[in-house]
Amino acid sequence: MNNKLLLIGIVSFIIIFVYWLGYGLLFVEGNSATFIGIILVSSTIFFYIDAARSGKEIYLRPIAGLKAIEEAVGRATEMGKSVLFVPGISDMDQVDTVAGINILGHVAEITAKYETDLNVPTCRAIVMESARESCRESYLRAGRPDLYYDDIVHYISDDQFAYAAGVNGVMIREKPAACFYQGKFYAESLLLAETGNSIGAIQIAGTGSASQIPFFVTACDYTLIGEEFFAASAYLSNKPELIGSIKGQDIVKFMVIVIMITVFVFDTVRQMGLLDFNILTFLGLN
Amino acid sequence: MDILKKIFIALGSMDRRFIFLLVGFSVLLPKLYPDFFTLPIKASSHSERVFAEIDALENGAKVLVSFEYGPSTKPEIHPSAIALLNHLFSKDIKVYAVALWPDGNFMATEAFSAVAEKYGKQYGKDYVNLGYKPGGEAVVKGLASDIRTMYTVDLLGNELDEIIVMENVKNLLDFDFIFSLSAGYPGSKEWVQFACDPLGIPMSTGCTSIQVTDIIPYVENDQIKGILSGMPGAAEYEQLVRNTLSLRGIDVNPGKASINMAAQSMAHIVIVMLIILGNITYYLTRKSTKKGGVK
């Protein structure tokens, strides 16, 4: 265990040392703080992924919205209605969409297991393609490849509100019993969530768009807020390496908090005139 | 008392279409009868900051205005654009327009044609409209290093080297100020991250209300100098420009945002009233729901 830590430490040190040697020559000047940040973040997360792989138990606090997913699909099954999954309006160049598609994989696995209809309207053709891949895999994993067909995932329009209008149409005419909104959303979030609310569906939202979280919080039953949304697929997968990465992410967060407090303390001391040391300059942030 | 309670409970369970109707009327009535609804407009510190920054620019300075909105968000931002152009042209500042959104250049064309004539400004001599380039942040980065790698011609197809105002303008460093009129992505955030922060050019923004809470950390950090938030922000800026210009002997018509503030205020009041009503009902019926054990 400790050997691995040492090994990762040595490798990171060597990388940073090489960077330092080539600084200004091989490497661009001016963004050394970011470089060191990347190495630090990567090695921390990698360490915990590795630890989890070798069998370390990791506790994750429960997130209500994730527990509710299976429940929601179950209810749709009981009612004989379909499940709607909206992967947001951004393309695959946003990490949010990637996270949303990963969650879709888990939802599809559950619908396959329960033999419930799934409907995934998309706003981008590339998202449509990867959502299909993801659903096909899930149906296969659930042992029900016979239930899968390509039109589970279909394209509506690249335009934001045309897409919203189309999804709205699906909702008011097909009346799904469970609606998932997982991805990057803009103004259409409330339009979707309010319509979903008016048809009485269970709604579970998750998004990394800070400005849309309030609408989901007020109109949906459960909302995965910001970082929770990105952690969701790891939670659901139960794979040790993904769960390890969540732990690593937590440690990075802890480091950010510690650094912020350190910056605050040192800067306060500096402002009092007790110490002639500017921590921001030291960290390369000024 | 019991009757009152019943009324409140009945109101509380009203069909949401009544709410729609109320909101619709609250906007429509002040529009149809503007004389009954007039309100004084007082500028917030953020709008004042924007005004002061622009007003401090010298005559003949160069300002880049980026149009990052389209017809659907026009009501919120276009008034800011008009007021801004009034302000800039009255100070004989050269204006350069770019669009990061495809429909942004329609907005830019409309704004210029509404304002330029009044100040006798000529296209190509006093202002230029470079049009839309796809790519978002890549465009911003490109402009930062060399405008001519991004744009070889302007919106009307003129070569950049033939345009008088483009003389001695090589990249963003040649501008004194950047103003982003932004309705989302790509927008103000990209200008801060990829142009204004690295190059140290002052910038302000006029953005949609919904974006304000996302952009406010940058304003607090002084990476953006002031912010016009949505239509109310536009109205405040319009008012500041109008008052100042009239002191300088130029008459500007009251702007669209200022006119619409009455409707805006009415709608807000109606919504707040609805919320209060909803809460009274909620409070009166709380015990029964508690028993029911609904979430």
Add this chain to the structure above:
Amino acid sequence: MFLKRQMPTIIAISVGLFILFGHFINYEPIQHFVDNDATQWFDIIASFAIFLGALNMLKLQVLKVAKKQKNWQYSILAILGFAFAIFAGFFFRGANYVNLTEIDPDKVTQLITHISTIQDIKDPLLMKKSINSSLADYEIPKIFISRSNANHFAGLVSGLATDVTVGSKPWGAHVQIEGSLFSWMFFKVFTPLSSTMFALLAFFVASASYRAFRIRNFEATLLLVAGIILMIGRVPVGELIPWWVVSTLIVFGFGALIAPLIMDKKILFGIIFCGFFASIGLGIIFDWSLAVNTPEILSITNISEWIFDYPTAAGSRAIMIGIALGIIATSFRIILGIEKPF
């Protein structure tokens, strides 16, 4: 099998690493690729993919019509709308302009009269000036959708200049300028639809806030109070609210905050009434009705500005950092190849 299964993972990992570390490498073409080309490539691929999506949409709508499924009649509209957009985009350009060379200086006024029949002229004098400065080669400031209208206008003004030509703007420009069939579609069909869908939100935001802004618990109350203060404080009407209304609201707001804690209505109302009379009393004693005397906290505008400058900014920052961490961790998992959506 290798090409189907492993190759995509290898591409994703290598592209990810290349772009991540490309930011640091001091070699101009790599920097250029990372800054510009990488996203441009994506845009190009996405543009190709759009046709794939459009075909899928079309297929489903056609199937709906063919199978006469419920509401199939409306699908015809979707197909027609799509066909019209493609027609305006690739087959019928419009965007006809009329160009005059060597205008007779004496007939400029006549020309302006002709122009005024097709377009509003705000300032004829200024227009005269601009025509006079480009007599040799002048383009009429109106672009015609139909060729015959342009020809008709050219016929009207043919006597005023040596040469009158009718042409049409190049392909590609037709999606950017007014006066093409495509821009007509944009302004008359697309814009009203999209901006009205957007404006529907005004109603939904009202009904959502009516339903959701309840003093259910302390958190919900904070949401409600911040929301209401912002709504009132950011519009001019907030300025008009006199001190006693604000102080009353503060008292009630305080009451709302403690309401979840106190179940006995009598005690709660007692506290609220005491606070109410105390604040009014203080106001009368210190004469707050004079603007100078009013404490700053009794202006809704000031309160709202404080809320969005500090607590909101703090909340925003926390969410922003959290989201950034989530994105970084997900990106890292993609680069490691343990998370792959393809």
Add this chain to the structure above:
Amino acid sequence: MDYMEIFGVWLSVFLTLSIFSYLYKDNPFYKAAEHLYIGVSAGYVAVISFWQQIQPNLFGRLWPRIDGNAEMGILKSIWYSIYEFLNWLSTLGGWLDRSIFPENGIKGFDQISFIYIIPFILGIFMLLRLVPKLGWLARWAIAYIVGMAAGLRFYGFLNSDILMQVKAATVDFSGDWWSIFNGLILLVGTLSGLVYFFFSKEQSGIVGKVSKIGIYFLMIKFGASFGFAVMGRISLLIGRFDDLIISNSAENFHATMWITCIMILLLAIWAFLEKPNNGDAVS
């Protein structure tokens, strides 16, 4: 008089009101507008992305404008004969006018960027999804995009949303008490908000208390966002009403008034006829 213009005004008023009619409930007008919108927008986006991405940015980079009279090397002339072939295809063998591929290349760039063949190929791979046997090639294109996103966002978000915000952890003590207090609020709010997001710690004890404070800050942020959203959406509604009022002018023959009246009448008739078999009104 421009009939196209007047027709356009009437059409846009009709479409606006059709969408608004959704507020009453799902009805034929809304369904028609919705379907038309989906069709038009899909076509609109396809056209725009072709004329503003594929044509200028891809073809323009591969075949930039060259001097038609100048001598060309053999490789270059082969290269441009591909261009002519594409033109031949796009004009259906010369039957249509030259449009996508103007003579002598596309204006905009001065140098051929051969590297753009890669996105061209990846784009075609994407379209190969239509050929069942070669559909898997689309995965390569998706893999490129996902990899690119990971590389770009990792750097971008670490830089601007974490490191830059660490900078903001300082409090300026040179101001008055009030501004120091506000600075502290900012810091405490940010830190406690972050604590809320800890996944591998149970939210009890001190962590629970701090994260509770964090939730309060998040809630205030959400409330404020909501308030701003109300403001923005109302502004947009006002904008729509402005347009409707303008369309009601005499020169447009009072389009708004007529269409409103007729639509309400038709909706009333529809609602009356619909009633017996309609158990699922949206409310």
